[in-house]
């Protein structure tokens with residue numbers, strides 16, 4: 001059985017979640033001596049750490065977005081490859097969230113702890129699927145930790161977009177997407193649905209798409225929206241960061257029909273508030289059912305909840321007879337919900 005209570009060796013300090021026998025932080029706020037990074041989103045992969053351990057894909061994302069990944073050195077971990085870090089064994093396993101995203105399995109003195117990072121269970125053609133890991137302590141995200149959040153099937157949402165396109169052939173269909181993950185997933189699901197027209201991109205999205213392609217993810221023909229004649233984009237799909245769709249930027253598109261691909265689009269009021277005509281409920285995070293099912297399937301006796309809407313989830317976990325607590329981590333404002 002467990003040698004110590006988890007909270008005696010997994011603590012939260014000013015830099016975030018810390019594993020004492022391994023002498024490393026997980027997704028620290030920056031300035032850590034040794035950091036294990038679950039994935040490249042900006043609320044997890046911050047600059048200024050001395051040593052960074054992550055998957056090759058996550059290191060590449062960090063290099064692209066931050067310039068300098070670590071001030072002293074980096075170490076690449078392949079999925080499923082156990083590494084000795086201090087006194088613990090660390091294994092990164094697929095989290096199914098975005099390219100390179102990993103759960104962190106920590107093994108010490110017979111105890112198995114899994115830090116989920118961000119994850120989802122639904123399929124995503126752009127990254128390997130989530131792998132369920134049995135553990136004693138599961139540290140889970142809870143971005144969509146309310147029963148109202150049910151994400152459904154991304155392919156059905158993409159069908160709505162294709163239908164709108166057929167219905168309004170003179171309008172540009174501009175879809176708000178987060179740059180790392182959602183953008184490439186939406187493109188890949190469109191391609192799987194047989195959509196082979198060029199897809200037009202806001203300039204801010206190009207770099208991450210190229211990065212995905214460099215890791216073998218095929219996105220088909222992509223064209224820059226800027227500089228393309230207005231009439232050429234009639235009836236076409238144009239992807240842009242969420243901030244650009246309500247901006248002057250989209251006004252030069254032909255009669256833009258605005259869509260937004262996000263788990264938040266389940267909340268109608270939010271779609272209305274942002275003036276979204278076509279809300280697409282596509283999320284790279286576990287929804288309520290995935291969160292609760294995953295917690296049960298890990299067999300964990302104890303669950304810690306990191307970021308998001310914890311209260312309902314904590315209540316649910318308690319009702320299943322597991323110990324649980326909310327981890328007070330600040331600054332988890334997801335760019336990718």
Ligand SMILES: [Zn+2]
Pocket residue numbers: 039041097118334336
């Ligand atoms: Zn994320």
Ligand SMILES: [Zn+2]
Pocket residue numbers: 041043044118332334
């Ligand atoms: Zn996150």
